[in-house]
Amino acid sequence: MGRKMKADIAKVNFRIASLKRKLRRHLKxxxxxxxxxxxxxxxxxxxxxxxxxxxxxxxxxxxxxSALISKRSSELAKFFANGSDVDPQNIQPVLERVKSGTVxxxxxxxxxxxxxxxxxxxxxxxxxxxxxxxxxxxxxGLIAIGDPVFNLSARDKLIGWNPQARAExxxxxxxxxxxxxxxxYNFLLGGKLVACLVRSRDVYDDFTRAYGNTTGIISEQxxxxxxxxxxxxxxxxxxxxxxRLKLGDTQYFESLGxxxxxxHFHIPDRIFMDLRDFLREIDHPYADFHxxxxxxxxxxxxxxxxxxxxxxxxxxxxxGVKREVFYCKLASNATEILRTGRGRPNLKTLMxxxxxxxxxxxxxxxxxxxxxxxxxxxxxEEMFSLLGRRRVVSFTQAVASHE
Numbered sequence: 001m002g003r004k005m006k007a008d009i010a011k012v013n014f015r016i017a018s019l020k021r022k023l024r025r026h027l028k029x030x031x032x033x034x035x036x037x038x039x040x041x042x043x044x045x046x047x048x049x050x051x052x053x054x055x056x057x058x059x060x061x062x063x064x065x066s067a068l069i070s071k072r073s074s075e076l077a078k079f080f081a082n083g084s085d086v087d088p089q090n091i092q093p094v095l096e097r098v099k100s101g102t103v104x105x106x107x108x109x110x111x112x113x114x115x116x117x118x119x120x121x122x123x124x125x126x127x128x129x130x131x132x133x134x135x136x137x138x139x140x141g142l143i144a145i146g147d148p149v150f151n152l153s154a155r156d157k158l159i160g161w162n163p164q165a166r167a168e169x170x171x172x173x174x175x176x177x178x179x180x181x182x183x184x185y186n187f188l189l190g191g192k193l194v195a196c197l198v199r200s201r202d203v204y205d206d207f208t209r210a211y212g213n214t215t216g217i218i219s220e221q222x223x224x225x226x227x228x229x230x231x232x233x234x235x236x237x238x239x240x241x242x243x244r245l246k247l248g249d250t251q252y253f254e255s256l257g258x259x260x261x262x263x264h265f266h267i268p269d270r271i272f273m274d275l276r277d278f279l280r281e282i283d284h285p286y287a288d289f290h291x292x293x294x295x296x297x298x299x300x301x302x303x304x305x306x307x308x309x310x311x312x313x314x315x316x317x318x319x320g321v322k323r324e325v326f327y328c329k330l331a332s333n334a335t336e337i338l339r340t341g342r343g344r345p346n347l348k349t350l351m352x353x354x355x356x357x358x359x360x361x362x363x364x365x366x367x368x369x370x371x372x373x374x375x376x377x378x379x380x381e382e383m384f385s386l387l388g389r390r391r392v393v394s395f396t397q398a399v400a401s402h403e
Contacts, residue, residue: 015278015281016278016310016311019274019275019278019310020310020311020312022271022274023267023271023310023312026268026271027266030266032266058116058117060268060269060270061113062113062387065109065110065113068106068109068110069110069113069384069387072106072110073110073384075103076103076106076107076110077380079107079137079138079139080111080138080139080182080380080383081133081136081138081139081184081185081378081380082184082378082379082380083184083187083375083376083377083378083379084376085136085138086133086136086138086184086185086188086375086376087135087136088188088361088365088366088369089366090135091133091135091140091361091365092133092134092135092357093131093132093133093134093140093193093197093353093354093356093357093358093360093361094131094132094133094134094353094354094357095129095130095131095132095143095197095200095202095203095353095357096129096130096131096132097127097128097129097206098128098129098130104130105128107130107139108128108130108142108144111139111142111182112142112144112178113387114182114383114384114386114387115178115180116386119144119177119178120146120177120178123146123147124146124147125146125147125174125210125211125214126144126145126146126147127144127145127146127174127203127206127207127210128142128143128144128178129142129143129144129197129203130142131143131181131193131194131197133185139182140181140182140185140190140193140194141180141181141182141185141186141190141191141193141194142178142179142180142182142194143176143178143179143194143197143198143203144176144177144178144179145174145175145176145177145198145203145230146174146175146177147174147175148170148173148174148175148231149175150166150170152231152325154256154257154258154259154325155173155231155256155325155327157256158256158327158335159335159338159339160339161338161339165339165341168341169337169338169341171223171225172225172226172227172228172229172334172337172338173228173229173230173231173338174207174227174229174230174231175230175231175232176198176230176231176232176328177232179191179194179195179198179232180194180195180241181193181194182383183375183378183382183383184375184376184378185365185375187368187372187374187375187378188364188365188368188369188372188375189364189365189368190365191241192241192245192360192363192364193357193360193361193364193365195232195241195242195245195252195253196245196247196252196356196359196360197353197356197357197360198230198232198252198328199230199250199252199328199329199330199350199356200350200351200352200353200356201347201350201351201352201353202352202353203227203330203353204226204227204330204347204350207225207226207227208225208226208227211223211225212224212225212226226331226345227330228329228330228331228334228337228338228345229327229328229329229330229331229334229335229338230328230330231325231326231327231328232253232325232326232328233259233323233324233325233326234323234324234326239255239324239326242255242324242326243255243324247356247359247360247363248359250349252328253326253327253328254326254327254328254329255324255325255326256325256326256327257324257325258322258323258324258325259322259323259325267303272299272302272303275302275303275306275307276288276302276306278306278309278310279302279305279306279309282309284305284306284309286298286301286302286305286306330345330347330350331345331346331347331350332346332347332348332349333345333346
């Protein structure tokens with residue numbers, strides 16, 4: 001064996017040992033331990049445990065957005081409500097689609113950073129919305145839907161898909177990857193309002209205009225897509241927002257059970273980039289296997305390939321956080337069309353965003369405001385305490401400049 005080959009082998013072995021130590025330290029810091037069979041386990045399943053497991057990923061998101069927070073918060077602060085700005089009797093939900101490169105896009109990103117569990121950027125086809133209170137021009141919440149994950153057993157079992165049918169008709173399904181209300185509207189069950197707006201004629205029509213006549217990148221065929229169903233999942237286990245979510249006789253979301261607790265959120269970007277660099281060093285094809293058209297699960301596959309090459313078991317990706325999965329039918333016959341590929345969408349029960357909003361305010365937000373008036377104590381300075389203590393000062397100063 002030549003000197004250069006020995007040096008290369010030693011370099012790779014050092015890289016492997018270093019990556020293993022870094023990964024083990026990171027997982028231990030998050031609170032993971034090993035079970036008797038060597039797989040990962042978490043001690044508990046409460047919301048605080050789940051938030052802690054996402055802490056490294058969330059801190060990365062906040063660090064990446066530090067310029068946005070410091071430079072744009074002065075202008076964007078005015079869009080967040082104090083509790084005293086909210087008049088429950090006059091809440092007027094308005095749905096606004098977000099375009100990239102706009103103030104609205106910056107506001108969407110800033111507001112999403114306050115989520116305790118960091119949100120995805122989505123992939124492929126994407127539609128983002130701000131939900132406004134037209135009465136006071138303050139932000140109620142956020143909606144973002146994007147291309148669905150390819151493998152989701154609860155969804156595929158409900159519909160009755162085989163692999164071929166799924167490949168042909170998945171184009172008619174989207175995933176809601178951001179869905180919720182911001183304070184103080186979340187105190188008034190604004191999350192239920194925002195969730196219901198996904199099932200609106202406005203969203204259905206926007207999708208048809210944007211993607212109804214697109215051509216599949218892989219199949220190169222016209223898809224004639226229609227938004228028949230939207231999937232989402234609860235980041236905190238069982239959901240109090242989506243369960244039993246009904247307006248009148250219409251059920252907006254149906255629970256399909258729970259995920260198996262697999263994923264990659266506990267592998268933050270900094271370690272993921274190290275894993276990809278390692279795959280490049282050993283000439284593994286997954287190192288840069290991420291072009292559009294190769295599937296939305298490329299990060300999962302890449303991480304699994306790197307962990308395998310390092311000698312870890314594949315169940316390193318079983319983080320144990322089981323999310324409740326929900327199915328929202330925009331067409332009442334969505335499941336039948338998705339299963340068979342035949343039929344016209346029945347949209348008779350699909351209301352406009354204005355109608356949905358008015359019913360949701362009357363159903364949940366008004367009664368809540370009477371029972372729980374604590375929302376009145378909220379100040380928008382508190383909104384940005386959700387971004388971490390070191391970022392509060394700059395935003396508080398920005399708020400003061402607008403008072």
